[in-house]
Amino acid sequence: MNCEKAQKWISLEMDGELSPRRAAWLHAHLDACSSCQRSRDKWESIGVQMRKRLVPVMQTPEAEWADVRRAIRNDQEEREEAEEAWVLSAPLRWATATLLIMILGYGLFGAFRKSPAGIARAGATQVEFVETGLPDSTPMVYTDAESGWTVIWVVEANGKEGGNAGT
């Protein structure tokens, strides 16, 4: 809240036309702003002096209409402030929702990635795909636990791959 608005609301509060919510905002501002606090004290002292004079107040039709218009304007301003609050909070809500979706998505994606769908996931190397162009041969993938090396081996059908492999 700025001081200009505070000055206006001080006047409304003294007239008894400030809503409780606005009054709370105003008091919070007054607690932090000595200038507005002094202004409020000044207006209060003027009000006290005026009440001491006991001048009867005549309510003219023009004054009544002015009261109605002021009430309408105050109500409209309050609605606009509520809309401002929604506009401010909407991006935050969307950002929070997006963040949650990203966290959940990352978690689920990570879980799927760790599933045994891949050919070999152990060790430092990840094997995504392997094939051999040799007829009647089969590729084999394993990871040596001791060295952490991943071996991609072509096992030929006729056993020519060297019988010692893997022993």
Added chain:
Amino acid sequence: MLAHKISRAFKVGLLAIACLLAVAAAARAEPVTIQATLILASNDPAPLDSRLDRVEYKLRRIFGFEYYRHYGEGSALLNLPGESTVELGHGFRLAISASGSKDDRIRTSVQWFRGDEMVLNTTVGMKRSVPVILGGISHEGGTLIVTLVAE
């Protein structure tokens, strides 16, 4: 006041996106060298080769062959993404393409050719300095092994 808050949030968002793009660009720019060594494994006696000192004892434990001959080697310096061909000698070559880095692994596709014949085709996520072994191809009474190391 509302406009000011939205403008500030917009600026913070732009800054965050710029930081992410900068990090991604730095990760993409780092090149990788793929070192390939062609080895002929067999049980026929062969002299010790100092070029295999770092791998021979491990190969012997894993595969069980008695002797390992250095048969050829080559390397390729790749920007990510990038591709290259490594001639290993004796009619063997590797077609290598590295498409990027993720989780500290370099996604690398390797096609091993004997002449025009593709003997092995694989895609692996390689960690730097951790060898990947390809092998099993019969050749001249032994079995061929290729060690691949990304540095």
